[in-house]
Amino acid sequence: MRISVFGLGYVGCVSAACLAGQGHEVIGVDVNQVKVDLVNDGKAPVVEEGIGELVADVVRSGALRATTDVREAIAGSEVSLICVGTPSEPNGSLCTTYLERVTEQIGAALAERGGRHTVVFRSTMLPGTCLNLLVPILEKSVGGTAGVDVGVAVNPEFLREGTSVRDFFDPPKTVIGELDTASGDVVAALYEGLPGEVFRVPIPTAEAIKYADNAFHGLKIGFANELGAVCQALGVDSHQVMDVFLADRKLNISPAYLRPGFAFGGSCLPKDLRSLVHAAQRADISVPILSHVLPSNADHLQRAVEMVERTGRRKVGLFGLSFKPGTDDLRESPLVELAERLFGKGYDLRIHDANVSLSRLLGANREYIENRLPHLAQLLADSVEEVLDHAEVCLVGTKDPAVLSALPHGGDGPLIVDLIRLPDAEARRAEPGYMGLAW
Ligand code: NAD
Numbered sequence: 330m331r332i333s334v335f336g337l338g339y340v341g342c343v344s345a346a347c348l349a350g351q352g353h354e355v356i357g358v359d360v361n362q363v364k365v366d367l368v369n370d371g372k373a374p375v376v377e378e379g380i381g382e383l384v385a386d387v388v389r390s391g392a393l394r395a396t397t398d399v400r401e402a403i404a405g406s407e408v409s410l411i412c413v414g415t416p417s418e419p420n421g422s423l424c425t426t427y428l429e430r431v432t433e434q435i436g437a438a439l440a441e442r443g444g445r446h447t448v449v450f451r452s453t454m455l456p457g458t459c460l461n462l463l464v465p466i467l468e469k470s471v472g473g474t475a476g477v478d479v480g481v482a483v484n485p486e487f488l489r490e491g492t493s494v495r496d497f498f499d500p501p502k503t504v505i506g507e508l509d510t511a512s513g514d515v516v517a518a519l520y521e522g523l524p525g526e527v528f529r530v531p532i533p534t535a536e537a538i539k540y541a542d543n544a545f546h547g548l549k550i551g552f553a554n555e556l557g558a559v560c561q562a563l564g565v566d567s568h569q570v571m572d573v574f575l576a577d578r579k580l581n582i583s584p585a586y587l588r589p590g591f592a593f594g595g596s597c598l599p600k601d602l603r604s605l606v607h608a609a610q611r612a613d614i615s616v617p618i619l620s621h622v623l624p625s626n627a628d629h630l631q632r633a634v635e636m637v638e639r640t641g642r643r644k645v646g647l648f649g650l651s652f653k654p655g656t657d658d659l660r661e662s663p664l665v666e667l668a669e670r671l672f673g674k675g676y677d678l679r680i681h682d683a684n685v686s687l688s689r690l691l692g693a694n695r696e697y698i699e700n701r702l703p704h705l706a707q708l709l710a711d712s713v714e715e716v717l718d719h720a721e722v723c724l725v726g727t728k729d730p731a732v733l734s735a736l737p738h739g740g741d742g743p744l745i746v747d748l749i750r751l752p753d754a755e756a757r758r759a760e761p762g763y764m765g766l767a768w
Contacts, residue, residue, distance in 0.1 A: 333402040333409040335431050337364045339375050340486045341412030347497040349387035357395040358402045363692050368395035374693045376657035376684045379494040403438035408447045408515055415452045421603040423455050432463045436470025447480030447515040455608050456533040459483050480512035483532045485539035491655030500525040506535025543601040549586035550593045551625040557589025557767030567768040589767045591726055591748040592630040592663035595652040599661050630663050633766055634670050636746050643677055646720030649727030650682035657688035664726045668705055679719045681710045683729055724748055
């Protein structure tokens with residue numbers, strides 16, 4: 330199939346490269362010239378396991394290219410995947426500005442081109458957004474009827490950053506919200522041959538499923554971290570507790586997101602919980618459980634700040650800055666928040682994150698760092714050693730092997746505050762100068 334992918338961020342870049350790898354002819358579209366140039370140079374605009382090699386391969390073979398020109402992309406494709414961002418507005422509601430703009434642009438290009446085309450929304454959006462907001466925009470700009478002149482579907486994305494390429498080829502499920510059967514058939518054909526059950530549902534159901542997923546992930550992390558903190562205070566190993574809890578086959582609970590560790594963050598869970606709670610409040614529905622997931626997460630982050638304060642040391646090293654290991658994504662990263670709180674309290678901080686440094690070097694996240702985090706940019710160290718030499722206390726929020734192998738043992742060197750329960754936490758627990766956040 331000939332496919333346009335709008336938005337070359339984490340979802341769009343991975344979708345575009347993986348579909349190109351599946352034999353489709355893909356053209357990526359982004360308003361950001363840096364991302365378009367990177368892709369055309371065979372480089373991924375995001376740091377993710379396996380994505381660099383895949384983009385290089387599919388660009389070399391001619392299966393993937395990128396442009397800023399919407400008309401060019403629409404003229405050469407029969408299906409468009411919309412992967413633009415839907416961030417939070419300041420009041421917690423969902424920002425649909427990018428979705429509205431891209432829908433209008435695609436509609437205008439389709440009006441010129443003529444012929445059947447299917448528009449597939451992958452961005453996360455609240456139930457009702459597609460049918461009540463985007464379909465009318467599309468119909469107006471195309472000058473036709475959705476489901477007749479232009480196909481429409483919603484196909485939410487369930488990738489986890491850090492393992493998104495693997496997740497694309499082994500999805501937990503495929504959800505197709507279809508306006509009409511022909512539109513749903515187009516989406517089903519895109520993923521033909523991939524494992525996992527396919528669910529064809531009405532469009533608002535598809536939109537809501539994504540919120541069920543993300544709200545539950547946040548709830549599980551909050552539950553595990555609160556339990557971890559209580560266990561620690563009572564002298565119990567919470568990971569041992571969870572091991573046994575999860576081994577109960579009759580409960581059949583997935584262990585994902587249920588291991589006490591650090592606070593959650595990123596561009597999805599916080600903003601999706603926020604917009605779900607905002608939508609509930611607007612509908613006058615009381616949601617006390619969902620409303621307290623983010624405050625619970627904030628309390629967990631505060632526990633890490635207090636651990637540092639209790640050490641009485643002022644020179645702090647932080648390993649990891651992206652919102653979780655294995656990605657360069659800094660959006661709503663709890664490690665950024667932790668760094669900012671410590672920086673604000675006057676701690677002498679140095680930070681190392683290999684993925685963030687690589688992305689900065691490539692130019693992919695340079696603008697984000699310079700515009701949003703200039704105060705932290707000056708604290709970024711190129712090497713692990715630089716941070717270790719500086720620090721009296723080291724916070725570890727990454728499983729980067731270069732960091733793990735360099736961390737000292739046995740109280741020899743800085744104190745270690747393990748935020749994520751390192752693979753050798755069990756052995757380190759007996760060592761002086763080692764502290765775990767919540768277990
Ligand atoms: P992102 O911010 O990384 O990427 C969005 C891209 O869209 C940017 O590169 C931006 O320049 C581009 N863009 C904006 N307007 C455009 C336009 N008119 N034409 C072309 N490109 C345009 O976002 P993301 O993290 O990939 O998320 C995209 C959507 O997918 C969001 O709705 C998000 O909630 C959802 N989602 C994200 C993840 C994730 O792990 N990041 C997982 C599942 C779902």
